[in-house]
Amino acid sequence: MLHLPQSLHLELHDMPEIIFENAAVSYEDTLILEPVSLSLREQRIGIIGANGGGKSTLIRMINGLGEPSSGRVLVDGLDVSEKGREVRKKVGYVFSDAENQIIMPTVREDIAFSLRRQKMPKEEKNKRVDEMLARFNLSDHADQSPHTLSGGQKQLLALAAVLILEPELIIADEPTTLLDLRNRLLIKEVFGGLEQQLIVVSHDLDFLSDFERVICINDHKIVADGPAQSSINHYVSLMTESIR
Numbered sequence: 312m313l314h315l316p317q318s319l320h321l322e323l324h325d326m327p328e329i330i331f332e333n334a335a336v337s338y339e340d341t342l343i344l345e346p347v348s349l350s351l352r353e354q355r356i357g358i359i360g361a362n363g364g365g366k367s368t369l370i371r372m373i374n375g376l377g378e379p380s381s382g383r384v385l386v387d388g389l390d391v392s393e394k395g396r397e398v399r400k401k402v403g404y405v406f407s408d409a410e411n412q413i414i415m416p417t418v419r420e421d422i423a424f425s426l427r428r429q430k431m432p433k434e435e436k437n438k439r440v441d442e443m444l445a446r447f448n449l450s451d452h453a454d455q456s457p458h459t460l461s462g463g464q465k466q467l468l469a470l471a472a473v474l475i476l477e478p479e480l481i482i483a484d485e486p487t488t489l490l491d492l493r494n495r496l497l498i499k500e501v502f503g504g505l506e507q508q509l510i511v512v513s514h515d516l517d518f519l520s521d522f523e524r525v526i527c528i529n530d531h532k533i534v535a536d537g538p539a540q541s542s543i544n545h546y547v548s549l550m551t552e553s554i555r
């Protein structure tokens with residue numbers, strides 16, 4: 312676990328603020344997400360809820376992958392619909408389908424691709440890539456095609472390719488679905504050590520159990536929003552009642 316110096320802890324209160332102002336999403340005549348008003352400042356925020364409820368729809372609006380049909384979303388005061396490019400420089404987005412993120416012919420090159428615009432010596436870039444490969448248990452697969460990795464290894468690659476950039480805000484859509492216990496614990500530790508703001512959509516309730524805030528979305532609206540345990544309890548009882 313990374314232990315932050317005191318000065319960094321103070322900076323944690325200076326997270327980019329994400330504001331949803333009555334942001335709603337519909338496709339044709341169907342409402343996918345009822346108007347949402349939120350201010351997100353906590354360091355680690357989890358999003359839970361039943362399939363098809365609107366979780367991905369909500370987080371996709373934060374970096375402009377999806378647009379609100381009405382209302383708006385602001386990141387650090389920037390309206391995502393107007394300043395998408397600027398916002399995306401701050402946001403690292405890990406897709407639920409890691410295959411979508413693969414760009415380059417080898418694992419090493421795929422991670423290095425993230426650093427293409429960073430001004431630093433080649434040796435420094437290589438060093439950072441090697442560190443990420445080791446951190447995410449991918450060193451033995453560095454020269455392999457990413458498409459030939461296992462599902463879990465692809466998830467690790469997708470995370471490594473985003474985290475190497477150290478974005479101000481990290482959004483991860485179901486990052487642990489295919490991970491074995493060792494790698495799940497590894498990602499929990501990596502996330503626990505990050506100083507950036509983190510928003511994670513997950514069906515893995517245990518993974519989010521120590522997050523500062525958890526939001527539950529069901530049937531296209533927010534039905535619980537608060538400390539992890541209280542939102543998780545609400546979700547569990549909702550699901551238990553629904554199968555009775």
Ligand SMILES: Nc1ncnc2c1ncn2[C@@H]1O[C@H](COP(=O)(O)OP(=O)(O)OP(=O)(O)O)[C@@H](O)[C@H]1O
Nearest residue numbers: 338343360361362363364365366367368369512528
């Ligand atoms: N482009 C689209 N056109 C029409 N409907 C869409 C579109 N994108 C998403 N939807 C619908 O919006 C609803 C919410 O989808 P979303 O992906 O946000 O759910 P989710 O809560 O992330 O679900 P899961 O847990 O299954 O990943 C779903 O019913 C989905 O079919």
